[in-house]
Amino acid sequence: MTAIQQRPIGVFDSGVGGLTVVRALMERLPNENIIYFGDTARVPYGVKSRHTIEVYTEQIVSFLLEHDVKALVVACNTIAAVARDKIRQLAGGMPVLDVIAAGAKAALETTRNNHIGVIATSTTVNSNAYARAIHKQNAQTRVFSQACPLLVPLVEEGWLDHEVTRLTAREYLKPILAEDVDTLVLGCTHYPLLKSLIRQEAPQLKLVDSAITTAEVTALALKQQQLVNPDHTGAQYRFYVSDIPLRFQTIGERFLGRSLEQLEMVSLG
């Protein structure tokens, strides 16, 4: 029998974007085993209705619970925005960490003038989840959000340092910059790949990378709940996806920052 500490962390996303969170977890918690699920057959969630997202999320969480995870990391802003309560309910007492709570916390620790900008998908922005998470901790903070539906396809096309991406980012950032924000939350797991381009477009902003901040809160939660894996024998990683489309390996490795092994396709629902 496996001690609970040796069980894997379950990380999930609507597609490949959550691999940026896995990458941050691997760096921050090198002894932890990780199981990843990416719903690549049904990606993107950012344009789907709340009901559909909840149904899909329930299927993913069941899959991970069957694999005996000790904690759940919601590595998808859209899922965290829409289905966080549902996930906590399904997870029982197990720690549930998510990119929105982690990003909101880090943004509040970063801002000096209490003007925070958030860029994300349309569904995340319309859910108002970042503003709610921030206001729960500090009602005086002003939050300015901007939906950026083109940034995900631009990242997946690999145009990370391209004139088109630069113009698109400039257009999306304009209304946020007009509000004198000093901190910008990258509210989608694809956006960390655009960090250097966004830095060039808005050098005055401090960027909150929610992959890194999520790894931080996960480390803290495991420690507090005595779930840290004591083994130093080399962590195991397994990656499950609902579809393996063309170029998946290439795109996945761009997000993960290393080669993508132990990859398996499974059908849900």
Place this chain on the structure above:
Amino acid sequence: MTAIQQRPIGVFDSGVGGLTVVRALMERLPNENIIYFGDTARVPYGVKSRHTIEVYTEQIVSFLLEHDVKALVVACNTIAAVARDKIRQLAGGMPVLDVIAAGAKAALETTRNNHIGVIATSTTVNSNAYARAIHKQNAQTRVFSQACPLLVPLVEEGWLDHEVTRLTAREYLKPILAEDVDTLVLGCTHYPLLKSLIRQEAPQLKLVDSAITTAEVTALALKQQQLVNPDHTGAQYRFYVSDIPLRFQTIGERFLGRSLEQLEMVSLG
């Protein structure tokens, strides 16, 4: 009992793009009843594997056959590229028309120098379906294809006449223009909305709009098989989708060119 001629035409797509084909059918065949299915919960298909696309297509065709359609119109290039044989098999002897066969035919009728360009999603381009359809009729024709994964999100963002879209189109068209093509197939049902921008970027090209050409071949097939609806009492239109996301109504009406009524959500699979 409804005479077979009075039954609807079943039109389907992975999402809203097929509404450009419905629009062309409404104009070309104003007496025909139409049932549309758009798989908006699982869009886009252009990045999914062949197997997944076949499974989803089978579910859609079964749904339309249960609704007693007299003909099937595949208003999605990706589905036509990947699953046409499967659809014909499921449809029995009923006419099956599709955007690729129609676009290939029109391109061959249009070109003077036998150099044809095709722009489409990655899956359509990688399937090589346009080149095969064109070469079956004329093996001497040269076909140059270019995957344009960013054009769909740009259309859905509504940036139909935007500098970013112009630069993106220019970049995608460059390799095709270098091959001295005289005819360009818009091999994705979203692209007709970019017709005027593409015309400005490449005024020397004749554009093949596969929505219009698909309506033409459908009209011909109904006539040949004596399936034309004799009623002039006003056609009925019904629209089914697997999800009704944010802004769906707005985007749908942009494609259909009129208000979107009789819209219903259904779950498949």
